Amino acid sequence: MPWVAVRSKRSVDPPDSRTAGGRGCPGETLYHDDAVSFEKASDEQLVRLALDGDEDAFTALVRRYQRRLTAFLSQLVGDVELARELSQEAFIRAWSALERFNPKYRFSTWLFRIGHNLGIDHLRRRKLKTVALYRTDREGDEVELVVEDLTKDPLGHFENSELASSLREAIDELRPEYRELVMLRHFGCLSYQEIAEFKEMPLGTVKNKLFRAHTVLRKALATFL
């Protein structure tokens, strides 16, 4: 198990015992038996191995974060297939820039920031490519154009479509500042500490805003709780 020999140059923060993992964030499924040793390694250990050229270590990070990053990005761009492509791009950019990664920060927040920037860039580009939905016909009347919806529902895998629809609506109706925190917490599965680092926001503010967001969500989804 090569990762055992890796030593950290800085002290590693203890995991947030309360906010890390938990019911909302199930563990990642492994695809290969040889990935078991990497599963137990910390992000920092895997990053160090990847910097030494170990592709398997970086692949373990991909395995660890791909569902979470895809879920987060699918909420951002509203299309799960596109979110997968953006996630891939984020992983490749992370690999490409790994030497510039500052170990003072967490790999998770760095990766999510790369993904977030890619998502925002995509949304900006998409905005420029919009077309008018109304066109004037030969008689001069306005005709509505039927545009095929190419987006793939980020919650399309839900068995209960009614619940998925209610959850989508509940999240959409949240204030933008709450919505982003909910996306990071429940779709990105980031701990409160990681969210505070990502948003460069005091931990207390994150806790308070997520509590308020939960209060709104509990009311909106009361029939399912």
Added chain:
Amino acid sequence: MATSCEAIQELLAEVFGETERLSDEERRHLELCPQCCEVAAAEGALGLIFAKVLPPADPAMEDRVRAAMRTLRRRRRALALLPVAASLFVALLGAVMLGGLPGGSLLALLPVWSSQGWVSLAASVGDWNTVLTTSVGAATALFSPGVLVGAVLVSLLGLGVVAVTTRRWRQVSPWRHDG
């Protein structure tokens, strides 16, 4: 340690309503406070809903990322060769100019060639045929054919390395498309 209702409820939102992750004192508060108990149950249910939001994993993503990583690695190796190629070219040129390679001491000829050549080129700048003829004539007069061929090959190699390495700035993953 949280003991007020608001602090307990904030904590319950944080731990997905999992009361076993609370301290003894916080759990005691729950036993005595029906409102917080209700919030704990609702947060637990909310946590179960959010547990389903992660989309299924895409096992092929690992392979695609791995393939892109190898491409990047190859490009980086090529980039590392760039200074080597440039150094070789400069060393070869220096050796030729100092007479270390066949062709005589070109150092002595260079000022003469350059002054006459540039005057000639400036006068005939409108005539590209003359420019070309003068350049080729000067080059063949100064360098032996072997050295010329070597210099051209090294230059082409250097250009190739530059072309290959600059490709790293292009989009890395070909499967990505802009919707």
